[in-house]
Structure formats: structure tokens, C-alpha cells
Amino acid sequence: MKVLSSVITLATLAQAGLRFPCSTLTVQRLDPAGEPGQSPSSHVHHIVGGNAFNATMNGDVGARATCTTCQMSEDFSNYWTAHLYFKHPTNGSYHRVNPLPVQPLLGGSNGAQGGLTVYYTQFDLSRDNIKQQPIKSFPPGFRMTVGSPTASARHIGLNYQCLTGNNRGALLADFPTKPCSGGIFTAHHFPPCWDGKNLDSPDHQSHMYNTVNTDYFNNAPPCPASHPVRVPQVTFETTWDTTKFNSMWPSGAPNPFVWSFEGNGYGTHADYMFGWKGDALQRAMDKSECFYDGCGSIQKQSMSIANQCQVKDMIGEQTDGWLSKLPGMAM
Ligand SMILES: *[C@@H]1O[C@H](CO)[C@@H](O)[C@H](O)[C@H]1NC(C)=O
Numbered sequence: 001m002k003v004l005s006s007v008i009t010l011a012t013l014a015q016a017g018l019r020f021p022c023s024t025l026t027v028q029r030l031d032p033a034g035e036p037g038q039s040p041s042s043h044v045h046h047i048v049g050g051n052a053f054n055a056t057m058n059g060d061v062g063a064r065a066t067c068t069t070c071q072m073s074e075d076f077s078n079y080w081t082a083h084l085y086f087k088h089p090t091n092g093s094y095h096r097v098n099p100l101p102v103q104p105l106l107g108g109s110n111g112a113q114g115g116l117t118v119y120y121t122q123f124d125l126s127r128d129n130i131k132q133q134p135i136k137s138f139p140p141g142f143r144m145t146v147g148s149p150t151a152s153a154r155h156i157g158l159n160y161q162c163l164t165g166n167n168r169g170a171l172l173a174d175f176p177t178k179p180c181s182g183g184i185f186t187a188h189h190f191p192p193c194w195d196g197k198n199l200d201s202p203d204h205q206s207h208m209y210n211t212v213n214t215d216y217f218n219n220a221p222p223c224p225a226s227h228p229v230r231v232p233q234v235t236f237e238t239t240w241d242t243t244k245f246n247s248m249w250p251s252g253a254p255n256p257f258v259w260s261f262e263g264n265g266y267g268t269h270a271d272y273m274f275g276w277k278g279d280a281l282q283r284a285m286d287k288s289e290c291f292y293d294g295c296g297s298i299q300k301q302s303m304s305i306a307n308q309c310q311v312k313d314m315i316g317e318q319t320d321g322w323l324s325k326l327p328g329m330a331m
């Protein structure tokens, strides 16, 4: 309740930051940031954003794409995570757990279909920092990942919450241990400091540096000399509709949800491919004109238009329904 009321108060202020829904673009085994050129990639992803999405993505994505599933119509970036699956506790079959539009505390999902909600923040959830600390947009061709499928410990900024009604519940580093009547909410916060030179790095992470040492939306402490350029703090939030599987989760049994790489909760990770058109993201970061759903010169589209944007299924395999194994996994 405390969080909700402070957000309502602050929403009336002009702030620099963006929050908007993006509908699901496609679900398939492609990963142009983590495994560029690999078709299929190792595991199934849930992908939103522009229609330039492909196994290999180089150059100016914002100039190439012609539509986006995101509400901000100049944003042709792609945002993706592993897909969530349910593993039947007794017979071992898998079923895809589809996302529901995220209902942010204010603003709703505006008619999004599935998808996730994206944030670009300057400081924290409610304040900007234009005077003290300029924020530089990402350059064309930029990409990054956060987290790792093989992680075995908590990672700052990568969390779960067990949704019940309007209550999001405590931040968890691993999957909830009991059924969640409103679904499982996941958040992925990316690092805020860039080396200023490299669009990517061999591990897709070392050109970035994280100085945020607490969970949730917090201002990043200063960037180090090795990664001196402060970029927008990118976050995605996804609500996974686990509710129809709850009755198949026997009381007291361990968590039956798995990521598409058959990994545990600590393996949660996310991928970002920058694709804003021209200087639109820089303009959004330079002025106190954008926050939540109000956004001066940054163009928006109706989600009924955004929902029509599509890409081809380039892999052509079944990812939904009951499956005897996860696509791409040995068993
Ligand atoms: C994806 O890449 C393939 C191979 O380079 C190409 O033929 C195809 O046109 C690309 N699709 C899009 C939507 O860019």
C-alpha cells in the first residue's frame, strides 16, 4: 500500500523516464544478442518489439524495421527473455506458460496482448536527474544481456514475485515455492554503465557494468572509469499466467515451473537489442517530458495497431501444447 500511494502522488509530476507495454511479437528459438547467427538458438524465447528481429541483427535496426509491438511507435528495439514452461510433477510433460499483459500500478496495459512492460529510467522510479547526470542513449547496433542460464546464485535486479490479487508480494531471487493465484511476475534490470566504445562484447555483458547494489528501481551509483558512460536503466517486467497449472501442483511439492533451458530460477536472464529510430530515445532522456504514459514529443501508437506487427516463424517447431521435451533440449 505504501508503494502504491507514493507512486500515485509522484505520477502527477513531470519526470524523465519511460514506461510502456509491448505485445508479444513471436515465440521461437532465436537469440540475436546471446547467440547471434544461430538458427535455431539453444532455447525458446518470448520476444517483443520491432519486426527487424532475426537470427542476425547488425546496423541500424530502427532504420530497418517497419512496425513494432511496443506502444512507443519509434521504438523498434527487441526485448526478450527465456520462455517459462510448466513441467508436470507426475508425468514429466511440459507446457508453455504464456504471458499476460503486465498491469503496472498505474496506467494499465492499454490493450497489449501478452508481452512485457519496458522501463527506461534515469534515476529511480519517480525522479529524474537531468541536471547532475546526463544520460546517453545507446548507439545503433548496441546489444546487451543480463543474467545467465547457468547462474547458481542470486543476481541483483533479477527477481520473481508471487502475484495474489493486487498484491505483488515480496521480491524473490528464485521461483515462488507455492502456487500464485495471479501468476508469476518477473523483473529484469540491466546495468546502467557502458564502456562507451563497444556495441557488444564476447560474453555480451563485459561492455556494461552494474553499479546498482539493491533490488527494485534505484538510482545507480556513479559509473567507474572503465565504463564511464551513463545509459538509461532498462528494465522489463513480465507476468506469466501460471494460474491454469496451479491445480496440477500437488500441495507441498517443489516448484514445477522451469525456464525453457530446463534451468532453475537463478538462471533467469534477458536480452536487449537497441532499435529506437533516430534520436527519439535521446530526446526522451534529455527532457522532463516523459514519464509513464505522458510523453511530449515521443510518438505513441494504439495497441490495436501494435498488436498487428508480426515476424515469420523462422524455426517451424512446436513450442506450445503438451510436449515430451523442451524444444532444443536433449530430454
Ligand atoms: C532474416 O535473415 C534472413 C537471412 O539473412 C533474410 O533472408 C531475411 O530476409 C531476414 N528477415 C528479416 C525480417 O529481416
Ligand SMILES: *[C@@H]1O[C@H](CO)[C@@H](O)[C@H](O)[C@H]1NC(C)=O
Binding pocket: 088, 091, 092, 093, 322
Ligand atoms: C501429462 O498430464 C497432462 C495433464 O493431465 C496431459 O495432458 C498430458 O498428456 C500428460 N502427459 C503424458 C505423457 O501422459
